[in-house]
Amino acid sequence: VDDAIVVIENVFRHLEMGKKPLQATSDALKEIGVTIVTVTIVLIIVFLPIALTSSLVSDILRQFCGVIVFAIFFSLVAALTLVPLLTSRYSKLENKKERWFDMQVSSFRDWISSLLKWSLGHKRWIGLIVIALTVLVCSLFPMGFIGFEFMPDVDQSEFNVVMEMPKDISLEESSALAAKAEAWLMQKPEVKHLITKVGFTTGGDGQDAPYLAEIMVKLVPPSEREMSTERYATMLQKPLSDYLINSRVRLYPATLHGSGNNADIQYIIYGNNVDSVASFSNFALKTMQSIPGTIQQQLSSGDGMPEVEVVVDRDKMSALGLTLDNVGLTLQLALQGNDAMKYMENNHEYDINIRADRDFRKTIEDVSSLSFMNSKGVLISLEQFAEVCLGTGPNKLERYNRNPAVTLSSNVTGISSGQASSEFLDRVQERAQIAGCSIETTGDMKSMSDSMGVMGGAMLLSLILMYLAMVLLYNNWIDPFVVMFSIPFSILGAILALAISGTSLNIYAMLGLVMLIGLVAKNAILLVDFANEQRAQGADMDFALTESVKMRTRPILMTALSTIIGMIPVAIASGSGAELRNGLGWVIIGGMALSTFLTLIVVPVMYKILHRKKKTA
Structure with a gap:
């Protein structure tokens, strides 16, 4: 609805000048039409790299990006056709007392204008404040406030129980132990039904052996139990292991992607010497066990x-x-x-x-x-x-790149897999070099690393394409750079929102960052376009910038508030699958809130700095 908001707000601004609805609509479209088209082109360009690349992340998000692109295009068509038709016929000013919202907007506009006047004369102070804010927000990463993961955990009301019994057990004895575990689980009121497989397990570490069994447990819906599937499975781990004395038990909550038996963290440890790999693997296992928040740590080599x-x-x-x-x-x-x-x-x-x-x-x-x-x-x-x-x-023979290998895996609880992985690698990298071993990330951690690379590349390509498109529209190199300067503030706001909400950075949060690039650039485009119009009419630099902020504060606030209010239900939702969208909502809320405020101050300051240099040159 952003395009429609900008058009309607501009029409009413012209109505306040005393124009008739038809004339006000015509003048408003002439003034704002090119700007709206520019904003739409920028938004569409932002999503194209994700939709056109081929990767796992693109496969997950392609439909979402396609829907957004088509929605943006048709919103442009509506804003340039249907909205002007309606405003030219039915728009009128109501002779009533100024509303509370209008009074608040006017007060904010006057305050931000006076702050801008001070900022234009104290550019170094603004620079220091921006740098300090950037350092403060970026320090949240090493301090552990921001976690990383491929996809957020979604409560599927299912988990798998993988049982590893003594190696010399027969298939009949395995079946009897599995039945014993079934009876124990069915006594739990949260368990709805279960399916058992004896003699093999599925998933990334799937094996066929008489001593293995797998029980797929279906729980009652989240509304009928007090804790999440992940917490419930973690709670059952010890009592079930104590009940099945001769069995090693591992529990894996079901996931939306891949296999339910894949651990949160997986590494392949390999090297030229079998003994070195075995020795270092044991050291790595003990290191992983010492990291708070990691559970069910194990080596694929087993007990032999x-x-x-x-x-x-x-x-x-x-x-x-x-x-x-x-x-x-x-x-x-x-x-x-x-x-x-x-x-x-x-x-x-x-x-x-x-x-x-x-x-x-x-x-x-x-x-x-x-x-x-x-x-x-x-x-x-x-x-x-x-x-x-x-x-x-050996339990099973593993090789990686033609070298002896062992797989180390672990689940996490209470922390993100990215935090645990980062701490683990910091502790073992030096020892790995001494032992002549290499560590290769696999599983969800590799997917996360690949997704960050894909999304980072998509964001970079979006920025380049957006800049080149604005260069063609503005016919200069400076104004697009001024517009692009608003984007870092949205990223700072998004990071701050993730830290405050305790949400990890995942592919959906990264998608929110991509969306912010276009949404935030829109506000800067509105300011730069109006400032250029004022300067073309002969206004000096400070007056043009101050007037652009005064005239564009209301539409910028209206579009920002509509976006933030629309994302609040997404950010705080707690229903089925809501975990996927929470990160996206918090990223957009934080990014829009901080960038809207800073854009009204920093973008005009950058405009003055760069255009003054251009004039001097």
Whole structure:
């Protein structure tokens, strides 16, 4: 509605001069029409880079940007056609006592005009105040007031329970333990229903093994429980682990993107030496455990898998007339089986697995007594040429860039994943270099890093395109720069609002920053256009700037207030999925509030500085 507000306000300003509605509308459009078109072009250009790039962030936000672009375009059409039609026919001044809002606007206009007069004569003081404010707001990042995350946590009323039982457990025993966990969970009044999978887990670390199980738990709606899904899952972690004594339990709240079993923080630790990677991984795990707010820290290497180790004496084996191929195939057939044969019935094909009976492969003695037939037809037992013993092997083999690797993961509660990640890297980077290991970010943290890069690049491209478009419209290089100078103030206000509200910087908050670029530039364009008109009519610099602020304070305040008031419900909403939009709302509220005030002071000061230099040149 910004374009319509600017047109209507300008029409009423001309009506206050004593003009008739038709003449007032015509003069107002001649005066403000080009400015409105400029503002619309700037707003559309701001969103184009996000809509036209190809990345995960663009895929998430493309529809939003497309809707905004079309809405802005049709609002321009309405402001230049329908609104003038209505104002020319139905506009009239009411002869009533000045309203409270008009009185407040007039008082603010007079106060800001007097402040501007002082500022135009004390430009260095204004510069010092702006620099001090910038340093103060930017210091909120290292002080930990602003967190980073890819997407805000949304209460989906679901969480996953991943159970890791003893490695030597059978599938039947795993199923019994999973049923025990099911019964315990169903006693909770917040649990609505659940689905259990035994023998494998899904998600980024999905595995197939008899000792694994996964329970997908559906909770009652948020209105019927006292705490969020994340807090509820965190609360259940310890009592469920205590109940399932022999199982390692991890709980993951469901997310809108990716898998529910992906941890908030994930790193791949890799290097040339297996022992160095293992040693440094243990150090990294202890470091992560020492960071407040991190929970469920673990390494993908786990505790190791129990196995039977067979160490063959090749000389004895050859002397007994056996080959390594013969021994290996026989062991595979006896212990793992062979499913080369098929059975067909009713057009369905079934694998037939042939292997030694369970009674002949229960103990290590059973493995030692396995028989092999040599080329002379003599049966020879395994213990005659090999040493058989119990041992442990790696839980799973990982490689990254052809190097041995281990994945470190952790969830967070009470802090953002960006804060925990930053503190972790600060503590381990030096030790990693000494150990010859590298740390690669993955999972949501990598998505966050990529999204910040994409959104940062989109913002930079938006600024460049916006500046070039205004250069063409103004036919000079200085006025667009004056307009662009208003944008940093909106970013400062947005950061301040995020810190006060306790909201993390995520892709939706970044989208709000992109929106602010166009919204804030609009106010500066209104001031610069009117100042140029006044100077073209022969007014001196200070008078032109003061008059532009007086004449444009009302429409600037009206558009800023309409935006801020419209965003308050978005910022404070608490319904389903509201977490996605809270950051966007706070960013726009803070950015518009601070930039509206500073734009009325700093933009005229910059206009005077740059145009004076231009005149001197």
